[in-house]
Amino acid sequence: MxxxxxxxxxxxxxxxxxxxxxxxxxxxxxxxxxxxxxxxxxxxxxxxxxxxxxxxxxxxxxxxxxxxxxxxxxxxxxQAPPPRMAGTLPRRPIPGVSHVVAVASGKGGVGKSTVAVNLALAMRALGWRVGLMDADVYGPSVAMMMGGEGRAGLTAQRCIVPLERFGIRYISMAMFIADDTPIIWRGPMVTKLESEFLFNVEWGELDCLVLDLPPGTGDAQLTITQRVALAGGVIVTTPQEIALLDVKRGVAMFNEVEIPVLGVIENMSFHLCGKCGHRHEIFAHGGGKSFAQSLGVPFLGELPITRELREGGDRAQPIVAVHPEHPVSDAFKSVAANVIAHLSRAEPPAG
Ligand SMILES: Nc1ncnc2c1ncn2[C@@H]1O[C@H](COP(=O)(O)OP(=O)(O)OP(=O)(O)O)[C@@H](O)[C@H]1O
Ligand SMILES: [Mg+2]
Known part of the structure; x- marks a missing residue:
């Protein structure tokens, strides 16, 4: 056997x-x-x-x-039903944080973490005090993209002190799970971890905390969206039809927990040639925009496929921080400006 x-x-x-x-x-x-x-x-x-x-x-x-x-x-x-807490438990604000924005995707690998990191940096470039939390225990990439050196410390009150780079405070839930923890135990641990850490990080004063949610629209995502007082959700997609269909699920998830969808970002929308700067349409791009419109949610912008964006992620040199003049950095700043405009208009989350 x-x-x-x-x-x-x-x-x-x-x-x-x-x-x-x-x-x-x-x-x-x-x-x-x-x-x-x-x-x-x-x-x-x-x-x-x-x-x-x-x-x-x-x-x-x-x-x-x-x-x-x-x-x-x-x-x-x-198949025990997932805990439905909306309406029964108050959504808690995170101490010191004015707005929490969750970056979600219906499908994995669409560039959600890339967007979360660079969106956070772009908001920072526009003058906001920003934090970034990797809520994706199974595929943490924020630490890698931001530079995962060093360990988060603890205050005397056992609060977690985030790491800081490029003017952004960030933390990954993966920092708290030892590599040798059998993965089979991680499932039940996740929810517990999330609730402990979400509210137990010493962020200081932040205008916005960006949460990189795990991909998909299942329990883990729902738990977070139900627990934290979120100001809104951003959905990342790619232009392929299959990914677009998942946008619908993402929108449905946020609707279910009554969180406004700030908008949809179409990533890897077209190819921007690093040499000639020419724009090559690889997929039938533009689907994200028309799809968002058909779902009645704002379209926040499209981001090209560029080698610099991938390399920046792999080398902990995020493009918005390292090449602020790059057209992609401009694209992120325009998305960030959209998000900031929305948050500034919206009422701060109720306590
Ligand atoms: N616009 C882009 N241009 C080039 N490479 C990109 C772009 N967006 C993302 N990538 C690359 O694609 C890969 C997947 O991106 P990323 O890790 O951000 O996706 P994800 O949606 O967070 O994935 P997961 O579902 O595993 O969390 C990474 O190697 C990243 O550098
Ligand atoms: Mg990711």
């Missing part, structure tokens, strides 16, 4: 339908037990649609069935 660890390793190869991330790192596998010549897998998928669960269940059965000894699989699906 394979061990639970071996099974977990196999399940890690299964991608969540429509995402580049696997089902284990998504926190879907609640438990694995090997006993009485049988493998029991408990799948926690409260927010997933039945057809998605069926697809994942089929993949799990196939993966375990293909292991040595082809053990029989007892698959239990835990």
């Amino acid at each position: 394979p061990s639970p660890q071996e099974i977990l390793a196999e399940l890690k190869k299964i991608k969540y339908p429509g995402f580049s991330r696997d089902i284990v790192s998504f926190g879907l596998i609640k438990d694995i037990e090997v006993a009485h010549a049988e493998v029991t897998v408990i799948l926690a998928a409260p927010a997933a649609k039945p057809e998605i669960i069926n697809e994942i269940a089929g993949e799990i059965r196939r993966a375990i069935g293909a292991m040595a000894g082809a053990p029989p699989v007892n698959l239990q699906i835990d």
